[in-house]
Amino acid sequence: MKQGGEEIYVGPLGKHGCHLIEYFEAVKGVSKIKGGYNPATWMLEVTTTSQEAALGVSFPEIYKNSELYRRNKTMIEELGKPAPGSKDLYFPAQYSKSFVIQCMACLWKQHWSYWRNPPYTLVRLFFTTFIALMLGSMFWGLGSKTSNSQDLFNAMGSMYGAVLFLGVQNAGSVQPVVDIERTVFYRERAAGMYSAMAYAFAQVAIEIPHIFIQAVIYGVIVYSMIGFQWTVAKFFWYLFFMYFTLLYFTFYGMMAVGVTPNQHIASIVSSAFYAIWNLFSGFIIPRPSIPIWWRWYYWACPVAWTLYGLVVSQFGDITELISTGEKHETVQQFLLDYFGFKHSFLGVVASMMVVFTVLFAFIFAFSIKVFNFQRR
Known part of the structure; x- marks a missing residue:
């Protein structure tokens, strides 16, 4: 030609x-x-x-x-003329394998992709261990102190710092990985190898065990160093809220890449929401003190639900008296008056953590299926 x-x-x-x-x-x-x-x-x-x-x-x-x-x-x-007696080609499905087989194949591919990417997997675990040791030594033994309101603020500060440090780091570090994987996905989807939903499932599922290891490492170190009450239920709740917090932050980072053309725009967009989540988390300004016309966003802020669950699961059932400066009241009553936290609301908080995690994962999968930012 x-x-x-x-x-x-x-x-x-x-x-x-x-x-x-x-x-x-x-x-x-x-x-x-x-x-x-x-x-x-x-x-x-x-x-x-x-x-x-x-x-x-x-x-x-x-x-x-x-x-x-x-x-x-x-x-x-x-x-171009068909042979006598021949029939048109017919395929029962768009892809040669079932959706389950596609998911398993994509998950296996993602497993090896993560295994061969130690700068992402190992560095994240190292950073988690470092943050856990830093916060544990900084707030050493404060988890067992409930003599006054400042002790509760200090314990909540350890939770607040961990959520922001680890959550934002997870969301930011996963974005370049997803951006590169999406480029490969565009090529393989064009070749008819697998569907967008199979790829999205694998990308979401591969993060679940890695984040579980990360949450366990952080939870064991911090829980023992800060000295929270050693009961099975409270330790479980602490791991549960930290695990799902890291999950929804990671899936949020993936979602930000999915709805934007590249990781650079995704980082800009997601950074704006980090600042908003920080403001409405309930730590800087408690929910009862937020103006009524902005209070609705407190309930839409996932970080607020995380802090609600962490604080209530550790201190929401304590009936010992503490000093709040002007009066003495139980820890349970202080949390209700100052933060609006109820221990009976713990089940709803846990459910909302799952809802945010599933929501971000679903939006990521939907964006991968619908949007195509490939440049030809």
Whole structure:
């Protein structure tokens, strides 16, 4: 083909390009090929636009008026006619394998992709361990102190710091990984290898065990160093809320990439929401102190639900008296008066953590299926 997509030769090459050479040497004015010269190089040289102008010919027109062109058209017409008794091709599904097989194949591929990416997996665990040791040493033994309101603020501060440090780090670190994987997905989906939902399932599922390990490492270190009450229920609740917090932050980072063209725009968009979540988390300004016209966003802020669950699960059932400066009241009553936290609301808080996690994962899967930011 010449520049512009016009055909100048369609046919067999022959041994050492003999048929190709014979065809072009038959054109009046074309120089003969020299002995030992590369036929492909020679063909490109003799069919350039400047050579056409010098010879006063048009190679596309020569081909369209040639016997070779007529033979090709006849062959196409013959091959285009179905054989007697033949049936049209029919495929029961778009993909050769079932959705479950596609999910398993994509999950296996993602497993090896993460295994071969230690800068992402191991560095995240190292950062988690470092933050756990730093916060544990900074708030050493404060989890068992409930003599005054400041002790509760300090314990809540350890939870608040961990949520922001680890959550934002998880969301930010997963974005370049998802951005690269999405580029590969575009190519493989175009080849009909698997569906968008299978890829999204694998990308979400592969993070679940990795984040579980991360939550366990952080939970065991911090829970023991800060000295929260060692009961099975409270330790479980602490791990539960930290695990789902890291999950929804990670899925939020994936979702931000899914709805934007690239990781750079995703990081800008997601950073704006981190600041808003920080403001409405209930730590800087408790929910009862937030103006009524903005209080609705407190309930839409996932970080607020995390802090609600962490604080209430650890201190919401304590009936010991504490000093609040002006009076003495139980820890349970102080949390209700100052933060609006109820221990009886713990089940709803746990459910909302699951809802946010599933919601962000669903939006990521939906965006992968609907949006296509591929540049051709």
